[in-house]
Amino acid sequence: MTPFELWSTVVIFGPLLASVVALSARPALLRAGLVLGSLSALVGSAGLWRAVILYGPGRHLLGGWGQPLGIELWIDGFGVAMLAVTALVGALTSLYANSYFGDLSELSVRESPAGRGARFFAPLWLLLWTALNGIYLSADLFNLYVTLEILGLSAAAIVTLAVSRQATVAGMRYLLVSLIGSLLYLLGVALLYVQYGTLSLEGLAAIGPSGPIPAIALAAMTVGMAAKTALFPFHAWLPPAHAGAPAPGSAILSALVVKGSFFILVRLWFSVYGGGSPEGLVLLGVLGSGAILWGSVLALRQVSLKRLIAYSTVAQLGYLFVMFPLLIPEPGLWNADAWTGGLLLAISHALAKAAMFLAAGNMSYAVAQDRLTAISGVAHRLPMSFFAFGVGGLSLAGLPPSAGFVGKWLLLRSAFETAHWIWIAVIAVGGLLTIAYVLKVLRYALDRDEAPEDFRPVPRRMEWAAALLALAAMALGVRALELVELLLVGGPFPW
């Protein structure tokens, strides 16, 4: 048994077994499930990180078969970096959720409607976590489809845990978009299988897909994954769903879930298709730029705190697609700065956005409202959450020494090197707009001299979880070199 085989088993099946504990056992074991899931994700991704640095990319032949008959797990720097950030955000959000839902272990079935639903947060979230970890290690087209199904179902169910008709409608709409996206992806899988007779990503990369069928397959899969990633103009489902979910759910959806389908897009376009077509890469970059501008402007116009943060997700996801054209500036060349910069942005967005949603959750928990006008003065009562939101927001905007700064710097450098001025302009304008909408929230929170009167005390753990995530987003910039080293193990073209 190699370390790859051991730790990949731990990181995928730990959370899965934890979901069984949380689902089938007595309520007192709900917390045990969250602890087991968090520990196995943290330990498993740390073990894989070490293994990848020591030995380079590795694999795990599930069932002992290997491709093309069986399914392989592929463990490289990109996948492990995503596993690690998911583990960090996931563990802190689990800690938060336990307090947010009123200590999960004390809920009984006969309690309020919200209590009934909240009992299923832990199993749903642990299944979602399994699916994400499965995506980051999968080296098989059809296996990715199955993980996407778990992801979509559990994510939509988490939205509807917020007991309101609006949340139910938003969750259903999210489920439908997600299913359509999955079906488009499946169509692409079927076309590729008919053409090449294999489902293995590595096998397909070795063949080098080209011609009309692979092109149609890539187009279908891209539209499907773009819809799931809420890439402009397919983003309309995101704000109601992400803002409608309960706070820990919003953090999970905005920070982590959208990254799953983004990961698959990167794997497909670069690892399997070797860059696809230059026109396609530019088109994705243009849509990403549209997302940055459209999402930021709409974020500025929102009157609800969570909607504002959700539109900010639409905008920040745009940066990840600006990476696509910058990564291959000319056929046959790839730019390492664009690769590490784009992915650092994905990672720092996960930390910062989770911090912001959890901090916003604390503010609206305290004043039982989500309107910006309602949180005025809340900074005086919740200094730590205010700090978490501010630091998270500044990290998003790309202020040093945050990871967002390092990511944007690398992305800008790659654009300078190849003289892509238009992308530079978009990145810069997006950063200014980010500062504007973050300051808008901070101004409301600081608005009055005295604290609001109707105020529900916020559990300390919820404040700490948000603050630690924000600190992680800031501190990551200082240790960015280690992440860059990790991200370059395997790089965009591992096969």
Place this chain on the structure above:
Amino acid sequence: MTALGLLLDASVVLLLVALATRLLLTRHLFEAIVLFVSYGLTLSLAWVRLGAPNIALAEAALGAGVTGALFLNTYQRLAERIGDGAKSPLLEDDGSQDPPSWFKGLLGGGVILLGLGAGWALIGAGRRPAFLPHEIAARLPETGVQNPVTGVLLNFRGYDTLLEIAVLVAAMAGVWSLDRGSRRFGRARGEPDEDPVLHALTRFAVPVTVVTAVYLTWVGSTEPGGAFQAGSLLAGAGVLLTVAGILPPPTAASRPVRAMVAGGMAGFVLAGIAVLPLTGQFLHYPEGWAYPMILGIEALLTVSIAVVLVELFVDVPAVPEPDPALESIDPSGDPLGRALRGGEDS
């Protein structure tokens, strides 16, 4: 291919297209459900013609049977909620909730273009010879089973099947999370049974179904069958027993029900981990252990699948009330979002 075969194939294809078109265009929910079930049955006929009896069986049982039953169940609840004879856009769409026509045109055009493009490319392209089926046939003896479909599902690609069970568990947890204590299907235990036809049907059909399901699980290793088909049959028996009031409706509150739902997935994962120290890889069965382990996993999965399907049929999630605090939160809404929503939730 004989002329008769060609004629049969052509009529199946034409029927499929006609049913699908009608299904998409009808504005009556009940008609749409009936068309959906007919479509599923015709599709399973198509699978038979393509020489895939396993998929035909699954399509008939799950695609047409279980899904159709779930749809009819939902229709019944909608009709009850709306009241006798009352009109509602939920049952009979008057077109007022349609998205704008430019949106429909864009979407329809895109789908047609995609379908035509894929069809054209598939007909025109030279294909690689399908080497995977030969590879599967060559290495099937090593899997411990003789049915290639079971070999793929439980051995070659066992990990996929494990995750598919996780999909079912996620769906179940999602439905349970929506359950807010609304009325359930079926009678309370001990309540007298008033329907003699239902009672007679239950006495006859349930034993036959259970025996068939056990047989399908058992035979899955050599012939078409297996946990998914057997589980959906068993679910049919479970629904009958619940409707007749002989079994209490399964609920999330009942610990045995939760254990049965999670049991298949848990057993599968534990089997995969148990072999890890012996062979070094997850789900890599040691020599000689493949057949008994696969049979044990299939048996557990059959029970889990059956309980999930019964519970999906019996459970009635309620739609919560609108939250007044959330109203008018989107005045500066996204124009793109409004187009998608047909302006209905402004």
